[in-house]
Each structure stands twice: as C-alpha cells, then as structure tokens.
Amino acid sequence: MSTPTTPAAATPTSPPGARTGPVIAVLALGLFMTLLDLTIVNIAIPDLVDSLGSSLDQVLWVLNAYSLLYAVLLITTGRLGDLIGPKAMYLTGMAVFVAASAGSGFARTTAVLIACRALQGVGAAMLAPQTLVFITALLPPDKRAAGFAAIGGTSGLAVLAGPTLGGFIVTHLGWEWIFFVNLPIGLLTMALCVRLVPDVRPGIRHRLDLLGVLLLTAGLFGVVFGLIEGERYDWATITGALTIPEVIAAGVAVLVLFGVREARRQGGEPLLPFEVFRNRNFTLMAGVLAIMGFAMVGLYLPLTIYFQSVLGLSAVAAGLAIAPQPLAMMFSSMLGGALSDRIFGKYLLVPGLVLFGAGSAWVALAAHADSGRLVFVPGLVIAGLGMGWVWVPVFSLATRDLPPRLAGVSSGVLDTVQELGSVLATAVIGALLSSRLASSLHDEAVSRSAGLPDGVRSRFVAGFDQAGSSGLQVGAGSGSGGGTGRLAQLGHDVFAHGFVTAMRPTMLVPVALMALAAFLALAVRRPADVADVAEVVEGRTDAERPMA
The missing domain is CATH 1.20.1250.20 (MFS general substrate transporter like domains)
Known part of the structure; x- marks a missing residue:
C-alpha cells in the first residue's frame, strides 16, 4: 500500500x-x-x-x-x-x-x-x-x-x-x-x-490495483461479449473450436479469480471493497436494479419490434407511441423526490415496482395484431408512474448509510448490475422470442393457409419455417411469400398474429421478475437513525471533505 x-x-x-x-x-x-x-x-x-x-x-x-x-x-x-x-x-x-x-x-x-x-x-x-x-x-x-x-x-x-x-x-x-x-x-x-x-x-493518494482491473475487465468482457453475441452465433461456434458458452464460462472463471484476489486484499486497497455488500439495503437495491435493467429491455425490445413490424409504424412514430411512459415517469420522479424526503423510501419503492409490473402486464395483454396505439396508453402511464417511484428511492436506500469514501465504487457496482441485467435481457428475451416466433409462425401458416392449393400451401408454410429461423430479423413485409393481393395479406396476417402470440408470454417474464423485485424491496430495513447518519457524515476525515 x-x-x-x-x-x-x-x-x-x-x-x-x-x-x-x-x-x-x-x-x-x-x-x-x-x-x-x-x-x-x-x-x-x-x-x-x-x-x-x-x-x-x-x-x-x-x-x-x-x-x-x-x-x-x-x-x-x-x-x-x-x-x-x-x-x-x-x-x-x-x-x-x-x-x-x-x-x-x-x-x-x-x-x-x-x-x-x-x-x-x-x-x-x-x-x-x-x-x-x-x-x-x-x-x-x-x-x-x-x-x-x-x-x-x-x-x-x-x-x-x-x-x-x-x-x-x-x-x-x-x-x-x-x-x-x-x-x-x-x-x-x-x-x-x-x-x-x-x-x-x-x-489521499492511493494506488490502483492494476491486476484487479485486468481480471475484472477480462471477466466482464467475456460474460458481456458472450451474452451480446450469443444469438448471432446461435449460442454455438464463433470460430474454430471457440464457442459462445466457452467464452462466457471463461469470463465467469476470471471473475471468480478476481473475487479471490479481492478477498485477500480487503485489508489494503481493493478495487472492489466488499464492505459495500455488508450493507443490507445496498445489496437488496443492487438486486432490484439488476431486475429493472432486465425488465426495461425485456419489455421494450419486443414492444418496439411489435410497433414497427406488426402495426407498421415508423421508428419515430413508435417512439411517440411509447412516449406516455417516459412522460409519466418524469412527473412521478419529481413527486417521488418530494415524498422521499418525508417518508421511508420502501413505502414508495414497493408500490412503484407493483405499478410498473401492472402497467407492463396491461401493455402485454393489450397487444393484438390490429391494436390501436391508444389502447396502450393506460398501461404505459401506469408503468411510467411506477418507474418514477422506483428510481428515486432505490438509489436513496442503496447509498444512505454508505460512507462517502465508497460512493464511487458503490455507484459503479449499481450501474454495472443494471447494465448486466439489460445485456442478459437482450440475450434471454431475444432467444426466447426467436424460439417462440419460429413455432408460432409455423402454426399460424399451417392454420391460415388451409384454403390454398396444396402446392402453394406447402411453399407458403416452408417460407415461414425458413423465416422463423431468422428470428428477430423477420419483419412484417417478409410474410408475403413473394405474392401479391390475397397471398400478401395472408402472409402479413400470419406474421402479425404469430409475432403477437410469441411476444405476449415473453413480455410477461420481466413482469414476473418485477414481483420478485417487490419482494426484495419488502426486506429493506429502516436506515440508521439520525444520530447514526450524522456520525457517518461528520465522521469523515478532513481529507474526505469536498474541496473547492
């Protein structure tokens, strides 16, 4: 040191x-x-x-x-x-x-x-x-x-x-x-x-743990790269004998080595002080943020595709269709900020998580092949109001009893787990949606092509079987089967109904996780009393105080 x-x-x-x-x-x-x-x-x-x-x-x-x-x-x-x-x-x-x-x-x-x-x-x-x-x-x-x-x-x-x-x-x-x-x-x-x-x-000048930085960076790189690229390589071979599961496993192994090294350096200057995890509320809020990261992507990735590929909206129009959610979140964030200074944050966080989950479930269940944009507004507003009551108390509860000297690393941990939740959602929801889409497209194609001549019907179904293997690259226009008129409309109907059938249960996965997040939030303890907080804040050394 x-x-x-x-x-x-x-x-x-x-x-x-x-x-x-x-x-x-x-x-x-x-x-x-x-x-x-x-x-x-x-x-x-x-x-x-x-x-x-x-x-x-x-x-x-x-x-x-x-x-x-x-x-x-x-x-x-x-x-x-x-x-x-x-x-x-x-x-x-x-x-x-x-x-x-x-x-x-x-x-x-x-x-x-x-x-x-x-x-x-x-x-x-x-x-x-x-x-x-x-x-x-x-x-x-x-x-x-x-x-x-x-x-x-x-x-x-x-x-x-x-x-x-x-x-x-x-x-x-x-x-x-x-x-x-x-x-x-x-x-x-x-x-x-x-x-x-x-x-x-x-x-106070400190020395950075360079080997710890190397291990942490390499480990996270392996895990995040594998999750991001898994769908592209069909969760199999990247090149030669190197596979996606091996890259992820190697990343996890390096992270374990990082954890062992950091455990041995806790008495000195570790890159990741385990002290932050001894705070119950911080650890619980890290779990909530990981779920929020997953839920945000898990809900809005399929919804954005749905707006553009099924309802035929432009990217800008799709953004405007989702706009009630961030607008409601902006309003409730300000209200949550005013209330959090007066009441225990847990009593905002739990209702916020429940509202976010309920609004998201509304959106998932309201999605049909011919839904109008207005039908989603109540669910988006409810979800947005709930989100505004999540972000404020989750950070307040996570950091309230941590000493200022750990503010940077605690922020890095919170941001990292949220980002990892988002990356994991991209992999999991993408794979689940692709798998369900292949099955639903086949079933819809078989059902809706019953009136076509046998030769046309077999080619029509085969076309959707091939399109289904493309997963999320399938768009509304790809279902026409190369025809026009009735056949093109039939193709669009197959894709639209097939995508909705695949999307709805996929979107309910993050909704279920929101229930888990609310359960975690119930375990939050009241922060240290006023005297304890004052001792934490005033107990900083002069070297830890802000300098002009």
Missing part, C-alpha cells in the same frame, strides 16, 4: 450541500447527452447501411461496441473516482466522449465508426458513476431524493427525445449530426462543470 500523502489543495471554501442546484443541473445535462446517444443512434441504422455500405453484423457492432465497453468499465471508473476525485473523472470522461462523438461524425468507414463508438462507451463509463458520488458528497442523506428525482426526470426526457429528435436530425441534416449534436452539449457541460462543480477529492 502506498503511503498516504495530502495533495496540495485549497481549503474548502463552501460546505457540503452549497449550490447543489446548479451542480445537479450540470450533472443532469451530461447524463442527458449520454442517454440520448443510446437511443438516437437506432434511428440512423438504415442511413448508416446506405452511406457506409455496412453489413447487418457491422451495424449491430455500431450499437454493441458502446454497450460492451460501458458495462465492462463501470466498476473500475467508479473506483477511480473514489481515488482521484469524481470531478477529474467526470471532465476526462466528457472530453473522451466529445472527442469520440466528433470522430463518429467524421467516420467514413464502418470500422472507424465502431472504434469511435467504443471510445464513446469508455467516456460514458468514466463520467456515469460520478453523478452518484457528487449527490452523496454534497447532500445529506435525507436531502438526496431531490437530486435523484432530477436525474430520473432527465432520464425520461432523454428516452422521449431520442427517437423523435433522431428522426428529425437524420431526415433533415444527415446521420453524422446525431453525433455532432453532442459537441456543443458536451463542451457546455465541461465549461459549467469547471465553473460550478466543487472538487470533491479524496485528499
């Missing part, structure tokens, strides 16, 4: 909690940019294919390169924020993100674009965990809900703005501008951060 030394730094000029409104606004602006970039790129996929001559696999990696690097690095960057200070990490991450956005906009080959998207993921991973660090450092435990509510509202706005803003930009300016739009936002955020955000430095 290195010898602690106090860096040359100014004495604090303002107490924790001073000018928190502008600080949270700056953090929310940065979060808005990174979340917007996750949703806005999907709209540009057709233009990317045409402009760069990208294959389907390459386009998928334009999306996945960001997610992969983001998920793999969150714990490490969160811990780095604890060691060198969150402001330095936030500014560095924003600089990397802005530079990578410029590179993405200027890219003229798919390979360069994929590399820049990966670099964007690195920058996003550097800045994302620091938001929680600033909130826990600058606000006392009973005042943090307002900060979490602002972040939740910003998240809803980014989700809402992504498809609509992306559609406008791609239509009128070109796909390059979905990346160039990050430049003014990023530069403004950096300038405001330098001016307004206090330097919450640890005051």
Whole structure:
C-alpha cells in the first residue's frame, strides 16, 4: 500500500450541500447527452447501411461496441473516482466522449465508426458513476431524493427525445449530426462543470490495483461479449473450436479469480471493497436494479419490434407511441423526490415496482395484431408512474448509510448490475422470442393457409419455417411469400398474429421478475437513525471533505 500523502489543495471554501442546484443541473445535462446517444443512434441504422455500405453484423457492432465497453468499465471508473476525485473523472470522461462523438461524425468507414463508438462507451463509463458520488458528497442523506428525482426526470426526457429528435436530425441534416449534436452539449457541460462543480477529492493518494482491473475487465468482457453475441452465433461456434458458452464460462472463471484476489486484499486497497455488500439495503437495491435493467429491455425490445413490424409504424412514430411512459415517469420522479424526503423510501419503492409490473402486464395483454396505439396508453402511464417511484428511492436506500469514501465504487457496482441485467435481457428475451416466433409462425401458416392449393400451401408454410429461423430479423413485409393481393395479406396476417402470440408470454417474464423485485424491496430495513447518519457524515476525515 502506498503511503498516504495530502495533495496540495485549497481549503474548502463552501460546505457540503452549497449550490447543489446548479451542480445537479450540470450533472443532469451530461447524463442527458449520454442517454440520448443510446437511443438516437437506432434511428440512423438504415442511413448508416446506405452511406457506409455496412453489413447487418457491422451495424449491430455500431450499437454493441458502446454497450460492451460501458458495462465492462463501470466498476473500475467508479473506483477511480473514489481515488482521484469524481470531478477529474467526470471532465476526462466528457472530453473522451466529445472527442469520440466528433470522430463518429467524421467516420467514413464502418470500422472507424465502431472504434469511435467504443471510445464513446469508455467516456460514458468514466463520467456515469460520478453523478452518484457528487449527490452523496454534497447532500445529506435525507436531502438526496431531490437530486435523484432530477436525474430520473432527465432520464425520461432523454428516452422521449431520442427517437423523435433522431428522426428529425437524420431526415433533415444527415446521420453524422446525431453525433455532432453532442459537441456543443458536451463542451457546455465541461465549461459549467469547471465553473460550478466543487472538487470533491479524496485528499489521499492511493494506488490502483492494476491486476484487479485486468481480471475484472477480462471477466466482464467475456460474460458481456458472450451474452451480446450469443444469438448471432446461435449460442454455438464463433470460430474454430471457440464457442459462445466457452467464452462466457471463461469470463465467469476470471471473475471468480478476481473475487479471490479481492478477498485477500480487503485489508489494503481493493478495487472492489466488499464492505459495500455488508450493507443490507445496498445489496437488496443492487438486486432490484439488476431486475429493472432486465425488465426495461425485456419489455421494450419486443414492444418496439411489435410497433414497427406488426402495426407498421415508423421508428419515430413508435417512439411517440411509447412516449406516455417516459412522460409519466418524469412527473412521478419529481413527486417521488418530494415524498422521499418525508417518508421511508420502501413505502414508495414497493408500490412503484407493483405499478410498473401492472402497467407492463396491461401493455402485454393489450397487444393484438390490429391494436390501436391508444389502447396502450393506460398501461404505459401506469408503468411510467411506477418507474418514477422506483428510481428515486432505490438509489436513496442503496447509498444512505454508505460512507462517502465508497460512493464511487458503490455507484459503479449499481450501474454495472443494471447494465448486466439489460445485456442478459437482450440475450434471454431475444432467444426466447426467436424460439417462440419460429413455432408460432409455423402454426399460424399451417392454420391460415388451409384454403390454398396444396402446392402453394406447402411453399407458403416452408417460407415461414425458413423465416422463423431468422428470428428477430423477420419483419412484417417478409410474410408475403413473394405474392401479391390475397397471398400478401395472408402472409402479413400470419406474421402479425404469430409475432403477437410469441411476444405476449415473453413480455410477461420481466413482469414476473418485477414481483420478485417487490419482494426484495419488502426486506429493506429502516436506515440508521439520525444520530447514526450524522456520525457517518461528520465522521469523515478532513481529507474526505469536498474541496473547492
């Protein structure tokens, strides 16, 4: 362990909690940019294919390169924020993100674009965990809900703005501008951060566990890569003798080695202090966040495909159809923030999880081959109201009794488990939906082609059997069987009804998991009493206090 030394730094000029409104606004602006970039790129996929001559696999990696690097690095960057200070990490991450956005906009080959998207993921991973660090450092435990509510509202706005803003930009300016739009936002955020955000430095220089970083990164890379690419390789051979299950198993094995190493370093400076998991509420909330990550993808991945492939909506129209959910979430996040400062967060979290599950079940059961968009509004609003009552208390409960020196690593852990839940949902829900789709398409084709001549009928059914093997690449137009008129309409009916039959039980899987999350939330204990909290906050060393 290195010898602690106090860096040359100014004495604090303002107490924790001073000018928190502008600080949270700056953090929310940065979060808005990174979340917007996750949703806005999907709209540009057709233009990317045409402009760069990208294959389907390459386009998928334009999306996945960001997610992969983001998920793999969150714990490490969160811990780095604890060691060198969150402001330095936030500014560095924003600089990397802005530079990578410029590179993405200027890219003229798919390979360069994929590399820049990966670099964007690195920058996003550097800045994302620091938001929680600033909130826990600058606000006392009973005042943090307002900060979490602002972040939740910003998240809803980014989700809402992504498809609509992306559609406008791609239509009128070109796909390059979905990346160039990050430049003014990023530069403004950096300038405001330098001016307004206090330097919450640890005051003690530490040594980073480089071998731990290597093991954690390699292990997470193997697991996340395997889950992302599993469907593409049919969960079998990648190349030669290397298979997807082997990659995932190797990743898990390396993570076990990482855990053993960290267990031996708990008395020194571990990359992952196990102390965070000794806090009951933190561990329970990590489980809730993993389920939320799974549920978000598990519900809205098939729903988005349904809106576009079955109901025939454009990407922008599909985004607007889902808009009641983030709008309701923005409203309830603010209400949840006001209530969380007055009542125990558990009494918001459990109803929020139940409402989210109930609204999602409504949406799943309301989906039919000919449903109108308005039929989903009640379910989307109920789900959105519930989500707003989840995000605020889940972070408040997770961090309330943790010492500030663990804020960065705890944020990294929470972000990582949520991201892993999302990646797992992509793999599990994608595989389940593809499997059920192949079966339902066959059954629908057999049933609805009964009136066709035998030769036409056999070719019609065979066509859907082949289409079913393509899984989620099947679209509404692929069911025409190459014909026109009645045969084309029959093909569309087969696909529409077959997809709905496959989708509905698939969407109920995350609904069931929401019940598990509510059960976990019931086990939350009341946080330490006022005296204990004061002791935790005031018991920080001078070196742990925010510095101007």
